[in-house]
Amino acid sequence: MTTERDCVYEIQSDVSLFNEESVLKPYGYQVLFGQVAEQHLNCYHLNVDETMKYGYAWALISLEIEKINPVPKCETIYARTWYSQYKRPYFRREMEFKNAAGDLLFHGSSFSVLLDIEKRTIYRKKESPFTSPPPDAIFTIDAAPTFKTHLSFEQTEERKVYHSYIDPLGHVNNYRYGEFAYDAFTDEEKKHLGQMKRLEIYFISELRPQDTFSIGKAYEENKMYIRGHNHMKNDNAFDIVMYF
The missing domain is CATH 3.10.129.10 (Hotdog Thioesterase)
Structure with a gap:
């Protein structure tokens, strides 16, 4: 069968x-x-x-x-x-x-x-x-479906949700979250991307039209963390972890 x-x-x-x-x-x-x-x-x-x-x-x-x-x-x-x-x-x-x-x-x-x-x-x-x-x-x-960390994130930029981000379900498509994370890379981090061994993406809450959000970064040993925080709801929208 x-x-x-x-x-x-x-x-x-x-x-x-x-x-x-x-x-x-x-x-x-x-x-x-x-x-x-x-x-x-x-x-x-x-x-x-x-x-x-x-x-x-x-x-x-x-x-x-x-x-x-x-x-x-x-x-x-x-x-x-x-x-x-x-x-x-x-x-x-x-x-x-x-x-x-x-x-x-x-x-x-x-x-x-x-x-x-x-x-x-x-x-x-x-x-x-x-x-x-x-x-x-x-x-x-x-x-695992969820992730937690007690690290402090340093805000790197402010962003807003554009019409092009929205999919048929009325929220930001999951592909965009990975794009947001990559946009936060420095030139030096881009050069080391080939050394990445593991990627984890956690979608915590929906980003909807008119929302504004910030991107934050944190580091721990061989890991880089990128977080999207929704200002409209005052909660986290996504967490991304990369292991090098």
């Missing part, structure tokens, strides 16, 4: 996802995973058009990846993804990305919830509201 892990998808690593050093930008991992997830959910009739028939949409809570080898520029990448666990309210999904030779480039996990479109609340019932494949409890890395 064919399982989710048997499905392999071909995607292209577009040149726009790489920096001047030909290193994949942090949000490039989000884009590559998004391409695969979209194809996969379409195949299993779990895409946004289908879930919205029930009044729900997938909302990404966290994305965590471990880089094994550099991602090649403008080459075909072979990827697979599978649903691995449901611990209310989090749906966990695994991913693997390989080159043409079969070498592992990066792997990781994502956590998502089902968002009630009208009420903006999270689905918390025991059973899924629609039919989906059973979880295949094979995990790629140690991962």
